[in-house]
Amino acid sequence: MPDDALLSLQLDHLKELQVRYESALADHGFDSLLVASGAAPYRYGDDQAWHFQGYGPFLHWTGLTGREHCWLWVRTGQKPVLWLHEPVDFWHANQPLPEEPWQAFIEVRSSQSPEAPLLDDPGTLAVIGDPALLGTAAGKQNPEGLLKALDETRVRKTAYEIECLAQANRMALAGHRAARDAFVNGESEFGISLAYQQATRQREADAPYHSIIGQNGHAGTLHYQYYDTQPPGHPRSLLIDAGVRFRGYCSDITRTTAGPGESHFAAVIHGLERLQLRLCDMVAPGVDYIDIHRKAHQGIAALLSATGLVTGLDDQSIVEQGITRAFFPHGIGHFLGVQVHDVAGKPAPAPEDAPFLRLTRQLEPGMVVTIEPGLYFIPSLLESLLAGESGQYLNRELLSRLRGCGGIRIEDNVVVTGTGSRNLTRAP
Numbered sequence: 001m002p003d004d005a006l007l008s009l010q011l012d013h014l015k016e017l018q019v020r021y022e023s024a025l026a027d028h029g030f031d032s033l034l035v036a037s038g039a040a041p042y043r044y045g046d047d048q049a050w051h052f053q054g055y056g057p058f059l060h061w062t063g064l065t066g067r068e069h070c071w072l073w074v075r076t077g078q079k080p081v082l083w084l085h086e087p088v089d090f091w092h093a094n095q096p097l098p099e100e101p102w103q104a105f106i107e108v109r110s111s112q113s114p115e116a117p118l119l120d121d122p123g124t125l126a127v128i129g130d131p132a133l134l135g136t137a138a139g140k141q142n143p144e145g146l147l148k149a150l151d152e153t154r155v156r157k158t159a160y161e162i163e164c165l166a167q168a169n170r171m172a173l174a175g176h177r178a179a180r181d182a183f184v185n186g187e188s189e190f191g192i193s194l195a196y197q198q199a200t201r202q203r204e205a206d207a208p209y210h211s212i213i214g215q216n217g218h219a220g221t222l223h224y225q226y227y228d229t230q231p232p233g234h235p236r237s238l239l240i241d242a243g244v245r246f247r248g249y250c251s252d253i254t255r256t257t258a259g260p261g262e263s264h265f266a267a268v269i270h271g272l273e274r275l276q277l278r279l280c281d282m283v284a285p286g287v288d289y290i291d292i293h294r295k296a297h298q299g300i301a302a303l304l305s306a307t308g309l310v311t312g313l314d315d316q317s318i319v320e321q322g323i324t325r326a327f328f329p330h331g332i333g334h335f336l337g338v339q340v341h342d343v344a345g346k347p348a349p350a351p352e353d354a355p356f357l358r359l360t361r362q363l364e365p366g367m368v369v370t371i372e373p374g375l376y377f378i379p380s381l382l383e384s385l386l387a388g389e390s391g392q393y394l395n396r397e398l399l400s401r402l403r404g405c406g407g408i409r410i411e412d413n414v415v416v417t418g419t420g421s422r423n424l425t426r427a428p
C-alpha cells in the first residue's frame with residue numbers, strides 16, 4: 001500500500017493535470033476530451049494478443065497499466081469520469097481497483113462495453129488514442145495540435161510523478177543488486193533475468209521494456225534481446241539495462257560488471273562511471289542537453305586515451321575523426337516518465353553529430369532525464385574504423401583483448417531541480 005504522503009501528492013498531481021488540460025483544450029478550441037486506454041492487438045493470423053501496457057495520456061492521469069478498453073473523460077470545469085472495462089468473462093479476470101483517495105477526484109464507473117461511452121453534453125469533443133480502436137467514436141479524433149500540447153503537459157513532472165519515479169528506481173536497484181549477485185554466482189543471462197524479476201516482484205512483460213541482459217560479447221549489442229540459458233564458460237562481463245514500473249512510472253537503469261580477472265575492463269568501467277557521474281552533475285536548469293551529449297564524447301575521447309585504446313591523437317581529434325562515435329554510437333539519454341522514452345523530447349531535429357539523440361531541449365526544473373554514456377566494442381563499427389584513416393591510432397592488441405567483454409553502459413535517472421539536480425538512481 002503506498003503511503004499517505006504519496007496518495008496526497010497524487011491529488012495535487014490530478015489538480016495540476018486538470019489545470020494543464022483545461023488550458024490545452026481551451027487553446028485548441030475543445031470543451032472536453034475522451035482518452036482511450038487502448039488494447040493490445042492480436043498477432044497476425046493468430047488468436048493471441050500482444051501484452052498490453054497502456055497509452056501515455058491515460059497513464060498520466062490514472063497510472064493504471066494493463067487496463068484495456070477503459071475511457072477517461074476530461075471536462076472543463078467538471079470532474080473527470082473514468083469508465084473501467086469490467087466485462088463478465090470466464091476466460092479472463094478483471095483487475096480489482098484498490099480504493100484510493102484519487103477516486104474522490106475522478107468519478108469511476110464500471111462498463112461492460114469496450115466501446116466509447118455515450119457522453120452527456122460533451123460540447124466540442126476531442127477523442128485520443130490508438131486510431132485502430134477509436135472506430136466511429138464521436139468527436140475530433142487525435143487532433144495533431146492538441147496531441148502536441150498534451151505531450152507538453154508531461155514534460156515538467158509534478159512532485160507525485162517524481163516520487164513515483166524515485167520508487168521505480170528503488171525497486172529496480174534491488175533487482176540490479178540481485179542480478180549482479182547472480183552474475184557473480186555464475187548464472188546465465190536467463191538466470192540473471194529470473195533473479196531480477198524475483199527481486200523486483202515484477203514479471204518482465206510488465207516492465208517498461210524488456211530487460212537487456214548481455215554477457216561477454218552480447219554486451220556490445222545496444223538492445224541485445226535474447227537470453228542464453230547456459231552461462232558462458234568464461235564469464236567476462238555483464239551489462240544489464242532493466243527498469244521497473246511503479247504506478248505507471250518507469251525506471252531505466254544500466255549497470256556493467258567486470259568478471260573475475262578482467263582488471264583492464266574493470267578500469268574502463270571505472271573511468272566511464274566517473275565520467276557518467278560528472279555528466280549527471282551537469283544536469284541543471286538552463287543547460288542544453290545536447291551539451292551534455294557533446295561533453296560525453298569529449299570524456300570518452302579522454303578515456304580512450306587514458307586507457308591506451310587510442311594513442312597518438314589529442315582528445316579533440318579523437319572526437320572530430322568520429323572515433324568516439326564508433327565506441328559510443330547512441331545518444332546520451334532521453335526523457336523518462338510513463339513511457340521509458342517519454343514524449344516531447346525533440347521539438348528540433350537532432351544535430352548532425354548526434355543523429356540518435358532523443359532529447360534536444362534546454363533543461364527545466366521538473367524534467368526527468370536519463371544519463372547513459374556507453375563505450376562498446378561493436379564489431380561492425382570497429383571494423384570500419386580499423387580499416388580507415390583513423391585505424392592507425394587504435395591499439396589493436398588491447399582492442400582484441402577487450403572486445404570479448406562486449407561493452408559498457410552506465411545509466412541513471414536524474415531530475416532537474418530548481419537549482420541543480422537530484423539523481424534518483426544514486427539516492428542515499
Ligand code: GLY
Nearest residue numbers: 209241252372411
Ligand atoms: N533501456 C533503453 C534505454 O536505455 O533507452
Ligand code: MN
Nearest residue numbers: 241252253411
Ligand atoms: Mn536503459
Ligand code: MN
Nearest residue numbers: 252370372411
Ligand atoms: Mn535509457
